[in-house]
Amino acid sequence: MSETFENVSVIKKANVYFGGQVTSRTVQFADGSKKTLGFMQAGDYEFGTEAPEVMEMLGGAMDVKLAGSEEWNTYVEGQSFKVEGNSKFSLKVPAGGADYCCTYLS
């Protein structure tokens, strides 16, 4: 897992969801792709996807239930999970929050 993104652009203004409980920064790459680096406060959330996404855990933890499944799986730093496009996923974030990187697959 690279520690730094090099030669990128960063949109200064945060993406803010759920009243600030979830915030992220958009990182744009030379090849036109983008990722977001985000932080989630403790809480329960549901997100929708358009493109498929890969969520990479940078810190903390989150429990994840993908659409169509009744199973909750816990992910911690260094682990990743994929979410299909045009889908949803539910999250439970414990105290201390969760630091993540979201990659949008074209």
Place this chain on the structure above:
Amino acid sequence: MSETFENVSVIKKANVYFGGQVTSRTVQFADGSKKTLGFMQAGDYEFGTEAPEVMEMLGGAMDVKLAGSEEWNTYVEGQSFKVEGNSKFSLKVPAGGADYCCTYLS
């Protein structure tokens, strides 16, 4: 105020303070300088400085009291304030949080 930082490096892992109530990402520039893009949840905080800093408001609001002053000033999006080096500043962040960019002056 430029909307994007171009040709920069970003450290993936968040800087996390106050149990996640304040988080930021470090952005490194070609000239060796750095800034952080951060978000503060509602709350009261005190930060110390080493180098002087300029805090630029990207969203939300914060009330600020600089060391040695009894005066609280409110800053909102588009406004900035400077904090001397080797100093402290107190902050009160209202509901909805505060989105900021911190520049470290050498």
